[in-house]
Amino acid sequence: MNGTEAAAMPTDQEIVDAYLYLFGRLLVARQENHDIDVERVGWNTIKYNPLGSAEFVNPNLDVAYLEAWIAVDPSHAVTLQVPEIVGRYYTVQVVDVWGEVIANINERNFPDHPFGAVAFRLAGTTPPTPDGALVIDLPGRKAKILARVELKSTPDEAVALQKSFRIEAPDGIVIDPPPTIPDFSNASLPGADAFAAGPALLATAPDAMPDAARYARLVEVIADRIADDSAATAAVDEVIRTKAWPAFLAGTKGFGTQRNGWSVAFAAGRFGNDVLARDIVDYGGLWANTVDEAIYDVGQLGSDGALLDGGAAYEIRFPADEPSNLVDAFWSLTLYSVPDYRVVPNPIDRYGINSESPLTPNDDGSVSIWIAPKRPAASPEANWLPSPAGSGFSLNLRLYVARKPALAGEWFPPPIAVVSTAG
Template identity: 40%
Template sequence: MDTACISRFVTGLICALTFATPSLAQPSYSDQDVSDAYLYIFGRLLVASRQQLDFQEGFEWNEIVHRKPGAVDWPNPNLDVAYSEAWVAVDETSCTIVSVPEIQDRYFTVQLLNGWGETLANINERVFPNKPYGDFAVCLIGAGVDLPADITARIDLPVKTSRLLTRVALGSDWDTADTLQHQFTLRATGSPELPDLPKTPILELTALPGVEAFEAAAAALDSEPDLNPGLEPLAAAARAIGEAVKDPAERERIDEIIRERAFADFAKAGAAIGHGTVSNGWARPATVGVYNIDYLTRTLINYGGIWANIAPEVMYYRASLDGDAARLSGDNTYTLTFSADALPARFARYFWSVIAVDTERFRVLPNPQERYLLNAETNPEYEADGSLTLHFAAEKPEGVPDGNWLPTPSGSLYRLTFRFYGPLDGVSNGTFWPPAVTKVN
């Protein structure tokens, strides 16, 4: 829906809510209008839900939590890195100092996001090539805070609260990654006013919210206004429908539209990750990490891979189907073959990997081998012609090197995510696609 259409929709809707009776026979907003507003606000609710779960777990503002490798519980985790996490609060009187250790020959980044899953900043060698370590002051734009003289850089944010994630590549030396991870620290320069957590539903990916999404719209928007220009009409629409559903008859009608139309629109959009492109059975999003007016892609990525970073940091490809357009299943054996002139390492400055996750909660597949990804550290073997074949099967196929095999348990439907960190060449410019996944039996 373009901005002009959204404006006309919202103007008509607000007028109807002001002047019409609840029993209006011809509502001023269509099923599609309701679906668009639902898919918009759902993206915010996913982040608000994750925030509440974090604080239930014991998070405190401006305190960093260091995770053991693999010990994160959100959709489509990156198991190549050690994560640390925090919720940052700043205001007109206080900044938060992010202390970053000096890291050599190992990928890392500090990512800051807002409450819609939009990336606001990264701290790493790409952004600060001269000195990507030291003390960085995260501040509210315009805050007149006296900072220490030795601050490496000040990073101004348009919001008072943000989600922080650090990623340190594990590589082949996990102990060093763990040591470096624990050297990231946070401290507030003052005593910022701490916000109340949004009172929105705690969501389960296996049960999408119905009309309660609109009932929570005002709380979601009040706690984190959407700052993307062009989306104001959809925010107003979500609020207006939230008011409309206070009428029981309208509540029932809206809930039915959500379940019959919005759920279908969401499922249909998932195949291409919104406005992305599909080739060789792999979907590549049109945008990632920053979304402008593309709220649909933002919601889909928050749903299936929350905390995605921006394209200069990483590019994601996702496959749910094999080369014959059949769903990937642990009951089958598949191969993925890269030619010698198009190996994954060619397209990643830092590292590449592929994981398999289930199709309901998007978590890695449990298996006796406790292997959840393939990458350079699994030491895959190459063919005599220089090509690389990766194998996906419940049992290791005969003659296949151990490092080329990802266990995919029988009875499971799954999807693959291929990551290229530090995208290069065709991954960077969007001309490369992984080869099709080929069913062997």
């Protein structure tokens, strides 16, 4: 701030609000730094993820993934060539640097241009683009794209389609390096140093959140107040540790709409003013899509009300035809470690169960999925999802192109019934 009089310190609640707002941007910036500086994937370069892996949190292993960081400037657009895909789910998800979905390119959203050339340009500019290209305006100079091609029962065909995506980028694009942010992990969150980096970080890209300007102003005031003031820095750090962190972590235990031990955020992908929902999604599942593409039911609590324990045994009993009758595309259930939300190695290399799994029904037509460190005696081999003995875990049930009962919040997954406790 300008002037000789320092700004008054915001209230504790304002510090919490500003921190939680800034945290969502920090999470995406951390991923950008990892992808560019650690993974060295490069700008405007497709990374064709091998089947069964994805170098980000909460991957869906039922699709062939490809990802890329797109960088444009006022004089240059970047073109993605999308192959024609028929008879299997696919989408090209375009996300800004806050985790907000800009567009999904597929036959549902762009029936007149579901494939072919897609040109990305900076909003408000008119660089050259290919004739007939679908033009997507980006709010900032950087965006992330993730394309998903359903494996179905023919993964080789899905991989061939995956490798058919191409990026064409002209020479001369001016690209800023990844933003400078404090080091942190999901288990060790940033403190007051987040505000030191805040104003410069927020200046890198606009935010679609309606209340963004108010939050950004708070970040600026706090950053100015703690600059060269160790006592103010310590006071802000104390508020973050005693109030902001607990508020965030409490939200991760159950957010959005909750039932049967599951939570779902119908704001995923486009968050409005829901700062906490954006934080939680960016923390536990970067690049979450909008609900018309995918609903993410997150399972964290067993039927006893306790957090899921990898040493216990659980049964999820779906009524006959569920969840297949709730989707127009496919469904999958994947198990992740906490707090890092990565797939968990296990002796049978099974990380999820999906629409293509050869599940054995119960005598009444229902289908049980069993989760335990060792296969329960009652579980058919195909119905067992191994869990990590000695640690907690989280479940993610994805419903791709969900039907009305799930979209309207009228349907929830069945309880995660405790069959036996750890040990």
